[in-house]
Ligand SMILES: O=c1ccn([C@@H]2O[C@H](COP(=O)(O)OP(=O)(O)O[C@H]3O[C@H](CO)[C@@H](O)[C@H](O)[C@H]3O)[C@@H](O)[C@H]2O)c(=O)[nH]1
């Protein structure tokens with residue numbers, strides 16, 4: 026089964042791509058010999074997966090048949106038991122749909138490899154394509170400017186011709202503190218960039234570099250650079266603490282002028298555009314005399330009366346401002362916490378972008394989101410291995426992975442209509458083919474840049490609907506990638522061994538669940554839009570891509586089976602009512618097969634991708650926890666929003682770390698702490714499962730006949746195991762991260778009420 030695929034390795038190589046057109050992507054070739062730039066191979070378990078899918082599908086059909094039989098052919102007597110059977114049937118239908126849609130990822134997953142070392146033999150340095158890097162930040166207190174600055178420095182220090190790189194920083198926080206931090210960073214970069222080049226440093230985020238060094242290296246400038254970094258850090262942090270730029274730190278008139286834009290009436294949500302060219306690659310040099318990349322700070326105009334569309338809005342402003350100033354054909358979008366961990370990354374993507382065979386419809390190359398600072402067993406499963414890695418390889422074998430917001434290199438042209446149906450922008454200066462001829466600090470360029478960053482600029486245009494990053498969903502990344510693929514674009518998944526980027530993870534359960542809840546609301550917004558992934562998606566991209574996208578667009582519906590399975594069988598158990606087949610019935614084995622099959626395959630995928638058993642265990646636990654919290658709550662919030670009762674915005678994930686919390690996270694202890702309703706269903710489920718499990722256990726040991734309750738016992742027992750951290754947080758802890766007493770009290774009342782309600786009616 027395995028062997029047949031091994032030989033199906035596809036190799037792409039560049040032979041004579043002289044005909045490549047398009048500004049910037051034109052490559053000069055120094056050798057005529059074909060050179061290997063990238064290749065791909067199918068995953069070895071694909072044949073097995075396909076076969077297993079057929080078997081498992083038959084098992085699902087059998088299960089559904091049993092449900093129909095129970096519901097309609099042998100209708101039960103009471104209305105209540107009919108309802109329970111119906112709810113479990115619905116749950117199984119949802120599980121079946123999620124299983125079926127996930128098969129799209131299993132049909133033809135591939136793994137790619139690229140050979141950047143061959144690139145320099147093919148493309149001359151001066152023919153390297155221009156790269157505009159977009160970094161978004163939105164709040165100096167939740168996203169400390171020192172971290173943003175480190176991200177920017179790591180990207181400025183790419184092993185790439187510096188004069189081809191422009192870094193655009195979007196500051197939605199409209200904060201003078203962030204601008205100050207970047208001005209300081211520009212001074213430091215003059216030393217940092219040549220230092221990295223000379224000593225071939227791999228960690229180009231200075232913070233990470235200095236942290237990673239345990240003993241003093243024998244590099245002569247090391248001490249000096251370190252002091253400079255500490256000095257910059259101290260200044261920036263002082264300014265943040267004070268909440269204003271300290272007068273003595275302002276060194277020249279240009280800085281004064283820039284900071285004066287923060288007048289009394291300037292507020293975060295209401296202020297004019299600020300664009301500041303901090304480094305200009307046509308004249309600013311580092312201490313070794315080499316030109317520096319452009320560094321441009323942009324805080325778009327905000328007004329309380331115009332919608333700003335959160336990050337998608339910020340990215341579109343950068344798209345226009347950069348078009349006016351540099352208009353590089355390739356764009357990298359980056360979250361402020363995702364620093365570069367590999368200076369060779371742009372060379373990797375060129376292996377794809379310079380392949381003429383891919384050129385006509387390749388929209389973007391996506392790297393997986395990977396994180397630093399995860400605790401050993403990744404207790405909150407914030408690595409999202411399936412989302413960011415396993416399923417991305419599955420997507421890659423179809424039309425390509427979805428866009429995940431950060432670590433993604435776009436072809437600029439892709440944001441202006443489909444490959445064969447271009448959507449020209451309203452002014453030619455924004456078009457992907459426009460060539461910038463004036464210096465970026467010229468009056469014309471700056472005034473046009475200000476104009477296109479205005480908050481009313483997009484009125485009566487196609488921005489956000491037909492071109493640029495798309496509006497209408499809190500997961501602008503998912504939605505934009507999806508729309509581009511519907512237009513006929515393709516994408517690629519690039520997953521080198523050494524992470525290209527590393528980002529922060531939330532370290533409290535509340536932050537993890539709130540982030541996931543925001544994603545879920547955004548996903549529902551896509552699922553129920555006129556571009557819904559099942560109908561519109563299948564018409565535009567075919568069934569498999571449509572299923573793959575629907576799997577995510579409908580992600581929150583996992584909440585339905587998780588919730589029903591966490592309460593109904595347990596309440597029935599407390600009342601000695603059997604819901605599933607007895608051990609002696611053949612149907613029993615169907616259940617066992619379905620259960621072991623699903624978990625087993627998930628486990629295999631996870632472990633084969635380098636995950637540990639404990640991490641997998643935590644990932645399945647978090648799936649259950651999300652099912653009882655964010656999946657559930659997002660559905661409710663989405664409904665409330667649809668009927669106009671509430672609205673919701675993009676609540677930023679905090680990147681600031683509290684020492685105590687961070688210590689507990691390091692020890693692998695769950696952090697509750699916040700009295701949030703998000704924890705309620707989980708706590709109620711923990712209590713009910715514990716009591717029903719204990720009850721049936723005592724009966725089992727006292728010799729009562731519990732044969733018919735076996736499956737319910739297994740289910741309840743595993744939920745109890747999953748809830749161990751919840752019991753600890755309720756009863757055994759005294760720290761600030763324990764379960765808030767209010768939540769425990771309310772949940773206990775709800776549990777008792779549920780028990781009485783069930784015992785009256787069952
Ligand atoms: O109004 C806003 C809100 C957010 N952001 C930026 O968006 C990025 C992501 O925000 P974060 O709070 O870190 O959200 P996450 O949920 O961690 O981000 C994931 O999910 C988002 C929504 O799908 C994607 O945009 C991100 O790229 C992806 O990493 C950050 O750089 C923010 O500064 C803005 O620029 N403007």
Ligand SMILES: [Mn+2]
Nearest residue numbers: 360362529678
């Ligand atoms: Mn983030």
